[in-house]
Amino acid sequence: MLLDPQADNRWLTEAGGAGMAGKVLSAADRDAFAGMVRPTADPRFGDYQSNCAMPIAKLCGKPPRQVAQAIIDVLDWEGLCHPPEIAGPGFINLRLRDDFLATVMAEMLGDDSLGVEPADEPRTILIDYSSPNVAKPMHVGHIRSTVIGDALARTFRYLGHRVITDNHLGDWGTQFGMVIYGFKHFGDEVALAAGPVDELSRLYRLVNRLIAYHAAVADHPGAVTATAAATEVVARAEAAVSAATDAKAKRSAEKELAAAVRKQAAARQRAEALQATVAAAQADPDFLRQAVAHPGIADAVLLETAKLHSHDPENRALWERFLPHCRDEIDRVYRRLDIRFDHTLGESFYHDRLGDVVQRLRDAGLATDSEGAVCVFLPEFDSPMIVQKKDGAYLYATTDLATLFYRREEFRPDEILYVVDSRQGEHFQKLFAAAARLGFQGLRLEHVQFGTVLGEDGRPFKTRSGTSVGLESLLDEAVAKALEIVCDPQRVARSDGGMDEAERQQVAHAVGHGAIKYADLAHHRTSDYRFELDKMVALEGNTSAYVQYAYARARGIMLKGGMAPEAIAASAQPPVLGVPAERSLALTLARFGESLQQVRADNAPNFLVDYLYDAAKAYAVFNDQCPVLKADSPEIAASRMVLVALTARVLETGLGLLGIRVVPRM
RNA sequence: GCACCCCUAGCUCAAUUGGAUAGAGCAUCGGUCUACGGAACCGAAGGUUAGAGGUUCGAAUCCUCUGGGGUGUACCA
Secondary structure: OOOOOOOOOHHHHOOOHHHHHHOOOHHHHHHHOOEEEEEEOOOHOOOOOOHHHHHHHHHHOOOOOHHHHHHHHHHHOOOOOOOEEEEEEEEEEEEEHHHHHHHHHHHHHHOOOOOOOOOOOOOEEEOOOOOOOOOOOOEEEHHHHHHHHHHHHHHHHHHHEEEEEEOOOEOOOOOHHHHHHHHHHOOHOOOHHHOOOHHHHHHHHHHHHHHHHHHHHHHHHHHHHHHHHHHHHHHHHHHHHHOOHHHHHHHHHHHHHHHHHHHHHHHHHHHHHHHHHHHHOOOOOOHHHOOOOOOOOHHHHHHHHHHHHHHHHHHHHHHHHHHHHHHHHOOOHHHHOOOOOOOOOOHHHHHHHHHHHHHHHHOOOOOEEEEEEEEEEOOOOOOOOEEEEOOOOEEEHHHHHEEEHHHHHOOOOOOOEEEEEHHHHHHHHHHHHHHHHHOOOOOOEEEEEEEEEEEOOOOEEEOOOOOEEEEHHHHHHHHHHHHHHHHOOOOOOOOOOOOOOOHHHHHHHHHHHHHHHHHHHHOOOOOOOEOOOOHHOOOOOOHHHHHHHHHHHHHHHHOOOOOOHHHHHOOOOHHHOOOHHHHHHHHHHHHHHHHHHHHHHHHOOHHHHHHHHHHHHHHHHHHHHHHOOOOHHHHHHHHHHHHHHHHHHHHHHHHHOOOOOOOOOO
């Protein structure tokens, strides 16, 4: 924050005279109250406000405005602010001095990290994100974890923390059993040699479909029965509604009817979906033949998985043969998205440690046998955390515990963030509860959860056939839309010199990929959001293209003025903030660091997105109202050029922390 | 059944963790300027923050209840 009220809060101690009835505040209170300085909601109230007078007044039994007066009497921020004003019930309004703000501008421009001070107490933060299952194509569901985790990692590093990123790959699960089974029965060596990734994903999809088919055949009659039963319940509920005599009974009967109708619809929908799966299979003779030939495929797949886990040489060899291709496949997507990890320790890495974990849990008295499985019962949960199945196999709770032990040993982190979707909330609660009983109290564990990506219909984003949407096809689509915009003939005609194909592609990639990342990060991570590609790549509104364009405009002015950004930075003097658009832009730029603190406090990158959009808007106003190259005097031109250069730096750096690139013109 | 999350402008979303008159964007309507790069800027309209109580100087935010939606819930991850 521009003002650092917590660094030196003598002003709260010294205010303890008459106004505060001699009340002495504890150090913790002082820190908390000093921290109650924040930006104002409305510029009429100045730039910042302190809200601490009201709660202090309650503590010492004095009128809040009197307390506020006592505080401002001793407040010594003359170099930074105009004299504070007391407003309303006891708000203290602060307005920064223009000369101070101007000094901040020059300092930021001359500083490699834009005036953001490294953290006082750097923490070692391990971030676990992305974690796709290999051997399955990456889909839309992987966007959030990957993009949010990457943005947090970049931002925390920028803030001076020691960040370790680890991609906890799903490289040891049932999907490999599926691929192995598929290869043994339907594999095509020639196709594998020619295009391993395509062949492996063909096998995965085929086996997946076969399993789904048999499950549908098995479950359909039950679903039909359930639908019939639900229909009966509806009929009874209808009868109850018409039989109800008084208003209260009628209302409660109607409520039950509504619930019954919903359940009926859900049951019917399920039955229809199963029916559709069966029908689609029956319309496909080749597939049906395969289905008939492999009736026990689901169990057989589990068997192949179990064999892999128990070091069966053949399956192990296949796994080792397939895995590199799967890794190549996801690495290609990461390269495209500009995502890197310090470590990629997948589930397979922990396989040999799982037995130890179960033993440690037993030794600690946490694990007990129940119904043939090894379970950890925790009093705060109804169902146990199962760490070993009755067939002896381990589960992801076991792997997560093993991972926890390893990470503590290897990386000694202060905190671990799991960027994983909300549906796994209960799993992490159990994991953390178990960890607390295993001596992990000093290590902060946090489930950084996020919501679902929805389609335009408000349902989880799926293709028409019900499968999840491939990640790469979305990226391709976004780039294609961006390219259309870049190549808009009207614009191309206007841009000086035009763009060659290479530059167009570069811009389309920056804008297309940026659009998807930006839209994801713009929403608070805990809320679900609607995936609307047209809005994401739009030039208007809160989009990456708008911010990227603001950057390009700033670069355009520097270019036209024949001034390199570095040269401007090297000779920067504090700018003159003569008109509101200049001051307002300066104030916004000065708050860059605050937005990063907000990201850190909540593990929520949307604060940085909001900030960048604000900065881009403030720059747009400045751009409109403040001529730079055609300014009235060379002095004003130079002064404004400082703001232009700093805007470009802030936007480029901020977008960079979100994993989004800029282009010098677009 | 139980547990957790959510309900904010016509639509999509914010709201610095309890602060002042709840903000943006899209869409709608109106306006500006001989374009330092117009993919611009300004304005209007739009709200009982699902509803009802409570806590206090002050509530979208905390507590209770009601309604509506989502997710999870013993051997998938």
